Amino acid sequence: MLRHMVRLVLRPVAVLFLVSVAVFGATELLPSDAAQARSGGRASAAQEAALRAELGLDRPAWERYASWAGGLLRGDAGRSLVTERPVSDxxxxxxxxxxxxxxxxxxxxxxxxxxxxxxxxxxxxxxxxxxxxxxxxxxxxxxxxxxxxxxxxxxxxxxxxxxxxxxxxxxxxxxxxxxxxxxxxxxxxxxxxxxxxxxxxxxxxxxxxxxxxxxxxxxxxxxxxxxxxxxxxxxxxxxxxxxxxxxxxxxxxxxxxxxxxxxxxxxxxxxxxxxxxxxxxxxxxxxxxxxxxxxxxxxxxxxxxxxxxxxxxxx
Structure with missing residues (x-):
């Protein structure tokens, strides 16, 4: 019975982990990012690069995933890249x-x-x-x-x-x-x-x-x-x-x-x-x-x- 309950709890945890990887991967495949959307194609390459660095989009994908997933575990979904408000709000x-x-x-x-x-x-x-x-x-x-x-x-x-x-x-x-x-x-x-x-x-x-x-x-x-x-x-x-x-x-x-x-x-x-x-x-x-x-x-x-x-x- 105890083993069954452990499996009952671990299964959704594993599913949510896989879902989080899939969600993060799907957003990575979007054809542009928030820096390009905010600039509207009117900024120079240097300005877009600076904005991307300001938003933290220049970091490696694994590092951004680890930061995001760790924040979720702490109850922090981060801040909006557009309004800069807390996502939870x-x-x-x-x-x-x-x-x-x-x-x-x-x-x-x-x-x-x-x-x-x-x-x-x-x-x-x-x-x-x-x-x-x-x-x-x-x-x-x-x-x-x-x-x-x-x-x-x-x-x-x-x-x-x-x-x-x-x-x-x-x-x-x-x-x-x-x-x-x-x-x-x-x-x-x-x-x-x-x-x-x-x-x-x-x-x-x-x-x-x-x-x-x-x-x-x-x-x-x-x-x-x-x-x-x-x-x-x-x-x-x-x-x-x-x-x-x-x-x-x-x-x-x-x-x-x-x-x-x-x-x-x-x-x-x-x-x-x-x-x-x-x-x-x-x-x-x-x-x-x-x-x-x-x-x-x-x-x-x-x-x-x-x-x-x-x-x-x-x-």
Whole structure:
């Protein structure tokens, strides 16, 4: 048991280390840096070199990675190369807006995901033709880019029906809760593809559970289907559903960049998109690592829940 717990903790640490290397490497591959972005191509080579030295961009990559990773371990994400403000302060300003959007999107995603997963699983259990049709529709829904969902939703609800605002500008108070209608379109654009993706992952688990002997025996005894679902099916889906929801929750945070940019919503996603344009590497790295920590933390909780439920079933 102790060895299992040690592995449970060391695995996410190793994953986060690899993610940090990948994030740093990806920012290194950007075609220009903050010095070139700030100079706008109007500075001489000597001026750009001086600015690069001032920003610390002339140091070797391994040294900059070690400095950055060490700062993260101390809770210091560094300073913005553009505004020179602490990155943690910039994130703290944007995080509440993204959490509000992510919470709204997750509240929409969970029931839709479970409904689609149940539809896919029961169809696969009953009839192969229906399974192929429903599975194809759900997979196709998951494959549609978020930008397409955002465009269609904006045209339908903002353009044709005029029920919702076409852009999601934060009110002067800065809190989206002061104008909750601005959350609906970006939350839907996040929730629908996320729910379809989660349903693809969870649908097979639903079908496998429905084929278990105790489930088929309960159906044969004439137990009502809602009772079969609650008593005999759902308990076996807690662990896989927790893992899927952890992936989906982290994915919602990681995929806000497109939706927030389209709707003009001032959260972390819009900050990430803008920071990539200005080559503000510390901000880009901090947002990317925050998304990674969300995913890995969710998976760690899901694995712990799976271990607990597995121990309970063993007893």
């Amino acid at each position: 910039i994130l703290a300003e944007r995080l509440p807006a993204t959490l509000a959007l992510g919470g709204c999107a997750l509240a929409m995603t969970v029931p839709l995901l479970l409904a689609l997963a149940w539809l896919a699983g029961t169809a696969a259990h009953r009839d192969s033709r229906t399974a192929a049709l429903s599975g194809g529709l759900i997979t196709g829904l998951a494959a549609v880019p978020q930008v397409v969902f955002a465009a269609v939703l904006a045209v339908l609800f903002a353009g044709l029906l005029r029920w919702l605002p076409p852009v999601s500008l934060l009110p002067a108070a800065g809190s989206p809760l002061a104008a909750p209608e601005i959350l609906v379109l970006p939350a839907l654009a996040l929730a629908v593809p996320a729910a379809a993706y989660g349903a693809v992952l969870l649908g097979g688990g639903v079908a496998d559970t429905l084929r278990r002997p105790h489930v088929t025996a309960a159906v044969a005894r004439g137990v009502p289907r809602p009772r079969v679902a609650v008593r005999h099916v759902l308990p076996h889906l807690v662990a896989p559903a927790a893992r899927v929801l952890a992936l989906v929750a982290g994915g919602l945070l990681a995929s806000t960049a497109v939706v927030e940019t389209i709707f003009g919503y001032g959260g972390l996603g819009e900050l990430l998109a803008g920071s990539i344009g200005t080559r503000d590497v510390p901000v880009v790295q901090a947002v990317a690592m925050l998304a990674a920590v969300t995913v890995v933390g969710g998976l760690l909780l899901a694995d712990a829940l799976a271990a607990v439920t597995g121990a309970g079933e063993a007893r």
